[in-house]
Amino acid sequence: MKPVRLLRFSASALLFVALLASPGLARGQATPSLDARLEPPEIAVGQEARLVVTITGVQSAPVPQIPAVDGLGIRHLGQTMSMQFVNGAMSSEVIHNFSVRPERTGQLTIPAVRMHVAGQSLSSAPIHLSVYQPGRVPPAPRATAPRGKSGPEPAPAAPAAPDEAQVALLEISGLPARELFIGEVVPIELRLFVREGTQVTQASPPELVGDGFTLSRPANQEPKQTIVRRGGVRYTEVSFPAALSPITTGDIPLLASIEITARVPKRLPRQRGRFGDPFFDSFFDSFSYHAVEEKIPIRSDRKSLHVAALPENGRPASFSGGIGRFTISASAEPHDVFVGDPVTFTAAISGEGNFDRLEWVPLDGSASWKTYDASARFEKKDDLGIRGVKTFEQAVMPLRADLEGIPARELSYFDPKARRYVTLRTEPIGLQISATPGGLRHAGVPAGAASAGSGVDVDGYEIAPNKIDLGRIRSGFGPVALQPWFLALQALPLFGLAATLWWTRRRRLLAGDEAHVRDRAAQRELRVQLGRMDEAIRARDVGAFFDAARRAIQERVAAQSGGVASSLTRPEIEQRLTDRPEAQAAVRAIFEAADAIAYGGQADAAGQLGEWKRKVESVLAEIASRRQR
Amino acid sequence: MRISRRTRRWGVAGAISLAVAGVLARPATALAADAPQAAPAPLESEPPSALDPRAAFDAANAAFAEGRYDDAARGFRAILDQSGASAPLLYDLANAELRAGRVGEAVLGYERALALSPRDPDVAANLRQTRRAADLPEPQPGAWDRASAWLGVDEWAWLATAALWAACLLAALRGVRPGGSARRRGGLGIALLAGVTVTAWALALTRLAALDRAVVVGATPTLRVAPYDSATVSVELVPGQVVQIERGHEGFWLVRTEDGKAGWVAADNAERILPREEAAH
Numbered sequence: 001m002k003p004v005r006l007l008r009f010s011a012s013a014l015l016f017v018a019l020l021a022s023p024g025l026a027r028g029q030a031t032p033s034l035d036a037r038l039e040p041p042e043i044a045v046g047q048e049a050r051l052v053v054t055i056t057g058v059q060s061a062p063v064p065q066i067p068a069v070d071g072l073g074i075r076h077l078g079q080t081m082s083m084q085f086v087n088g089a090m091s092s093e094v095i096h097n098f099s100v101r102p103e104r105t106g107q108l109t110i111p112a113v114r115m116h117v118a119g120q121s122l123s124s125a126p127i128h129l130s131v132y133q134p135g136r137v138p139p140a141p142r143a144t145a146p147r148g149k150s151g152p153e154p155a156p157a158a159p160a161a162p163d164e165a166q167v168a169l170l171e172i173s174g175l176p177a178r179e180l181f182i183g184e185v186v187p188i189e190l191r192l193f194v195r196e197g198t199q200v201t202q203a204s205p206p207e208l209v210g211d212g213f214t215l216s217r218p219a220n221q222e223p224k225q226t227i228v229r230r231g232g233v234r235y236t237e238v239s240f241p242a243a244l245s246p247i248t249t250g251d252i253p254l255l256a257s258i259e260i261t262a263r264v265p266k267r268l269p270r271q272r273g274r275f276g277d278p279f280f281d282s283f284f285d286s287f288s289y290h291a292v293e294e295k296i297p298i299r300s301d302r303k304s305l306h307v308a309a310l311p312e313n314g315r316p317a318s319f320s321g322g323i324g325r326f327t328i329s330a331s332a333e334p335h336d337v338f339v340g341d342p343v344t345f346t347a348a349i350s351g352e353g354n355f356d357r358l359e360w361v362p363l364d365g366s367a368s369w370k371t372y373d374a375s376a377r378f379e380k381k382d383d384l385g386i387r388g389v390k391t392f393e394q395a396v397m398p399l400r401a402d403l404e405g406i407p408a409r410e411l412s413y414f415d416p417k418a419r420r421y422v423t424l425r426t427e428p429i430g431l432q433i434s435a436t437p438g439g440l441r442h443a444g445v446p447a448g449a450a451s452a453g454s455g456v457d458v459d460g461y462e463i464a465p466n467k468i469d470l471g472r473i474r475s476g477f478g479p480v481a482l483q484p485w486f487l488a489l490q491a492l493p494l495f496g497l498a499a500t501l502w503w504t505r506r507r508r509l510l511a512g513d514e515a516h517v518r519d520r521a522a523q524r525e526l527r528v529q530l531g532r533m534d535e536a537i538r539a540r541d542v543g544a545f546f547d548a549a550r551r552a553i554q555e556r557v558a559a560q561s562g563g564v565a566s567s568l569t570r571p572e573i574e575q576r577l578t579d580r581p582e583a584q585a586a587v588r589a590i591f592e593a594a595d596a597i598a599y600g601g602q603a604d605a606a607g608q609l610g611e612w613k614r615k616v617e618s619v620l621a622e623i624a625s626r627r628q629r
Numbered sequence: 630m631r632i633s634r635r636t637r638r639w640g641v642a643g644a645i646s647l648a649v650a651g652v653l654a655r656p657a658t659a660l661a662a663d664a665p666q667a668a669p670a671p672l673e674s675e676p677p678s679a680l681d682p683r684a685a686f687d688a689a690n691a692a693f694a695e696g697r698y699d700d701a702a703r704g705f706r707a708i709l710d711q712s713g714a715s716a717p718l719l720y721d722l723a724n725a726e727l728r729a730g731r732v733g734e735a736v737l738g739y740e741r742a743l744a745l746s747p748r749d750p751d752v753a754a755n756l757r758q759t760r761r762a763a764d765l766p767e768p769q770p771g772a773w774d775r776a777s778a779w780l781g782v783d784e785w786a787w788l789a790t791a792a793l794w795a796a797c798l799l800a801a802l803r804g805v806r807p808g809g810s811a812r813r814r815g816g817l818g819i820a821l822l823a824g825v826t827v828t829a830w831a832l833a834l835t836r837l838a839a840l841d842r843a844v845v846v847g848a849t850p851t852l853r854v855a856p857y858d859s860a861t862v863s864v865e866l867v868p869g870q871v872v873q874i875e876r877g878h879e880g881f882w883l884v885r886t887e888d889g890k891a892g893w894v895a896a897d898n899a900e901r902i903l904p905r906e907e908a909a910h
Contacts, residue, residue, distance in 0.1 A: 463755045463758055467721055467751075468687075470715055471717040473712050473718075474714055477714040477741055479783050480783045481785075481786030481833055482837075486790075490789075490790060493797035497800050500804055504805055
């Protein structure tokens with residue numbers, strides 16, 4: 001038997017024994033009373049509340065009849081009975097459990113529960129149930145549950161199901177209590193309340209529903225988190241500061257939404273108990289929950305704001321588009337200039353409002369002033385960019401020496417609180433302007449000053465003149481360095497270096513090889529003897545010829561098979577040519593002729609030396625071919 | 630026998646070298662013939678064969694002197710299209726574009742002239758003046774980038790090549806004739822030349838990277854969030870602004886501005902300083 005089933009069985013057995021023993025102990029009980037209560041008193045559509053009807057002072061009671069309520073599904077789950085002995089006095093009660101499931105939102109009321117028990121008529125008070133949309137919580141959760149009670153205080157009820165608890169709430173705060181104007185920017189705060197114990201795994205940024213307003217939030221700013229208590233319940237408050245700006249007129253609904261993903265406790269599917277009795281299921285209900293991750297869309301309460309257009313009446317010509325409250329200051333540098341010198345006029349507008357729409361009307365060009373487009377920069381003083389300083393810079397150039405300075409400048413804005421236009425004025429800025437003998441000077445324009453018109457007005461600048469020599473024309477101006485032939489040019493020296501190093505290394509290696517060195521020496525000697533033979537033919541010196549021929553054959557054989565060339569005898573040479581009888585015979589003939597000339601003085605072969613040389617070359621080739629094989 | 634074998638070895642090595650060089654050089658010739666031109670605008674009045682670059686250059690300069698800047702720019706571009714580029718030609722073209730009010734084209738011309746003639750003070754001065762006048766940001770290169778601008782890409786590359794050849798020659802001689810103090814001195818020289826080679830190539834590549842950017846041209850260049858004409862404009866670009874081209878798509882370049890903003894710009898609103906054989910598709 002599984003442990004859970006064993007536990008259920010043991011508990012059921014104990015209660016069963018208690019029930020059997022109860023009739024003999026039921027004497028002397030108190031007057032019966034009836035109590036009915038809902039747990040929890042506020043739930044969302046689709047969730048389930050528990051109606052607990054407790055009859056105290058009895059050991060048995062029939063199922064009370066609950067009046068039908070429109071929009072509520074009520075189902076009897078079962079009953080329990082309990083007894084207590086305190087100082088010898090016994091008390092007992094019977095509890096009937098009902099499942100209550102709402103089908104619509106609103107305040108629903110279950111009329112008083114009435115029943116006859118032990119000859120007495122008992123009645124409870126009406127019971128109220130507050131039903132709201134899923135994902136929303138009532139703005140002020142009440143700390144205690146309402147109860148319809150007509151008798152003594154009942155025993156504590158079973159805890160509310162975790163999935164029946166409120167999860168999160170979204171509020172918009174900071175809205176001004178007045179009408180707004182198109183283009184105005186107001187700071188607001190979107191506040192998300194997440195009930196303690198709810199594990200939020202993900203949250204989307206808050207956004208507005210509808211298109212009557214724009215919402216901007218500071219980039220890369222984390223929302224602030226604090227713990228707050230509302231209606232006795234602890235919530236994590238997540239605060240998103242934002243700037244709200246209306247874009248249409250009329251009574252515009254304002255509604256914010258956010259979607260969170262949270263782990264929410266859920267009831268496990270009910271399993272029929274071993275005893276087939278709803279009582280036992282009810283008894284173990286409180287153990288049957290697990291956490292489920294859910295996406296929960298949350299919407300704020302709908303608010304309606306009146307948005308008006310800026311009044312046409314009284315709008316100054318210098319209206320800048322700014323709505324808020326601003327101040328202005330102005331300066332110009334340098335003060336002491338020549339005619340044609342650039343002067344930077346700076347106007348700094350600080351305050352609070354829609355700086356993004358605040359525009360400056362620059363000084364117009366005229367016969368007195370040459371002007372350039374104004375540039376602007378904004379330095380914000382808060383995260384939303386509602387408070388700050390916007391600085392406009394304009395380069396102006398006096399064209400006459402009799403000018404006193406930069407005249408007063410105006411900027412108008414709309415004050416939404418005062419509902420009127422306000423005009424700011426700068427003081428005239430005096431300049432000391434001197435004439436130059438040459439008239440206008442070409443000069444650079446201060447940084448930040450853009451030229452007027454579509455292009456650059458280069459008349460005010462010195463630019464170097466054109467070239468008159470065309471120079472060397474090339475087919476393109478792509479770099480030669482990327483051409484393949486140029487890259488090959490880099491490879492060539494590396495290739496050459498590698499080849500040289502390989503050759504040098506091979507030479508060194510061969511210089512240390514004894515056989516190679518011997519072979520090289522033999523080759524060299526052979527070439528010498530062949531040269532001597534040629535000289536002997538030309539000189540008709542038979543003795544020298546055969547001496548050289550014999551030596552050449554000795555060198556060839558010695559180079560091939562080792563040994564000292566001069567000490568090789570004819571038999572030794574013939575022995576090394578046993579597989580070549582023709583070569584053997586030729587060697588024998590050459591050596592015999594050489595011996596005959598050397599020792600016998602025969603010199604009649606002078607006319608045949610050419611033929612002898614071919615024979616010697618043939619023998620040498622034969623020996624060389626033996627080596628190759 | 631011995632002589633003939635040695636001769637054969639060197640002959641084979643030389644033939645291989647020549648073959649490698651020939652194979653590598655062949656596409657280079659073709660590439661040089663197909664080298665991209667500076668501006669696509671064709672000459673309207675004269676056929677290509679009739680253009681004498683020097684006479685056309687003088688005529689365009691005369692138009693410039695008379696204040697006919699558009700005519701002058703057209704004349705300079707015709708030379709560019711049909712005869713090729715030179716630093717003075719690109720510079721004069723940029724002057725004409727500037728006077729005609731086309732800041733982007735002027736900056737492009739100055740940048741290209743500077744690529745060919747990096748130490749020309751007139752080009753640098755006019756480019757600086759144009760940027761100031763148009764409120765364009767002045768580049769603030771670091772020390773290494775400033776050093777790379779002392780010479781052009783090709784000049785650095787030729788310096789690197791000369792140093793490489795010298796180093797290889799020295800190394801080969803050292804291998805053939807080893808030993809003694811000459812060997813030590815040779816080693817030092819090789820190390821020095823190898824350092825020059827590496828440094829010069831690094832500076833050449835740095836300079837090349839600096840030139841591998843594009844200049845925003847046209848009257849109303851905009852940066853869009855997607856490569857379509859109907860896409861939302863995210864940033865208004867300034868003609869003459871320098872951007873980095875990342876890739877192309879159907880007539881648009883994906884570019885990144887120097888302050889990090891990325892977006893799509895119409896292909897005819899951004900021209901590379903060093904043109905490539907590529908298209909925005």
